[in-house]
Amino acid sequence: MAKPILVANWKNNPKSPEEAAELLSALSRKVLLYKKLNLFIAPPYTYLGEARRKIAKFANLASQDIFFSSEGVHTGSVTPDVLKSFGVKLAIIGHSERRILGETNEVVAKKVKTAFASGIVPLVCIGESVRDEEGGHLSFIADQLKLSLEGTRRKEDAERLVIAYEPVWAIGKRASEAITPTDLAEMVIFIKKTLTDIFGREAADTIPVLYGGSVDPTNVESLYKGTGIRGLLVGRASLDSKQLCEIAEALISS
Numbered sequence: 536m537a538k539p540i541l542v543a544n545w546k547n548n549p550k551s552p553e554e555a556a557e558l559l560s561a562l563s564r565k566v567l568l569y570k571k572l573n574l575f576i577a578p579p580y581t582y583l584g585e586a587r588r589k590i591a592k593f594a595n596l597a598s599q600d601i602f603f604s605s606e607g608v609h610t611g612s613v614t615p616d617v618l619k620s621f622g623v624k625l626a627i628i629g630h631s632e633r634r635i636l637g638e639t640n641e642v643v644a645k646k647v648k649t650a651f652a653s654g655i656v657p658l659v660c661i662g663e664s665v666r667d668e669e670g671g672h673l674s675f676i677a678d679q680l681k682l683s684l685e686g687t688r689r690k691e692d693a694e695r696l697v698i699a700y701e702p703v704w705a706i707g708k709r710a711s712e713a714i715t716p717t718d719l720a721e722m723v724i725f726i727k728k729t730l731t732d733i734f735g736r737e738a739a740d741t742i743p744v745l746y747g748g749s750v751d752p753t754n755v756e757s758l759y760k761g762t763g764i765r766g767l768l769v770g771r772a773s774l775d776s777k778q779l780c781e782i783a784e785a786l787i788s789s
């Protein structure tokens with residue numbers, strides 16, 4: 536079995552370089568634990584250098600976004616070549632907090648292609664804002680996934696792609712408000728079916744689907760065991776070294 540994937544999305548935290556250094560030092564006291572998974576830390580860009588130095592032995596660096604081009608000059612943007620120079624291996628693309636600012640599926644698709652061209656693994660985020668009894672959220676997810684992967688069809692791309700299912704209604708809430716394991720298992724099957732439509736069965740089977748939205752140590756086991764996900768994308772709880780450690784332990788033992 537492949538190692539579980541754990542992505543720590545720090546968003547715009549910690550608020551100072553000193554706090555970031557402290558958190559990174561706390562994480563580095565658990566090298567042996569974190570080596571048992573595929574851990575990615577996605578700090579704000581400003582802490583990439585410090586993070587790179589402190590996590591090299593037990594985790595990989597991720598970015599919270601990627602600019603959609605490596606060509607030309609772009610004031611204020613962090614282009615893939617710069618990310619690569621810091622050793623960034625994976626880029627979170629199309630997070631709902633970016634989509635809400637106007638990032639369209641078209642832009643997401645462009646960023647996915649740029650990530651592939653740069654040798655960075657795209658972690659494509661999808662998720663509905665509301666659920667309805669008639670299952671309208673399923674067609675929303677199918678469309679969002681297909682459009683976000685527009686122009687990405689090759690088997691080699693499937694082998695380097697990761698999907699994160701993050702229902703928007705479950706982000707930033709209490710653990711008890713995360714999706715239920717039954718609904719998650721159904722959604723993973725649906726996402727796999729949609730990926731099969733795009734890439735074919737064999738290639739689709741290789742694509743890991745992660746879950747994100749109000750994950751903390753108390754719900755890891757129920758979300759991970761038997762639902763078909765291959766790992767987690769964690770926001771708030773990843774800013775607390777003790778909680779991240781407990782999440783990692785729960786993932787390993789589930």
Ligand code: PGA
Nearest residue numbers: 706707748749769770771
């Ligand atoms: P949360 O955030 O774990 O704080 O709900 C998840 C995310 O937005 O990726």
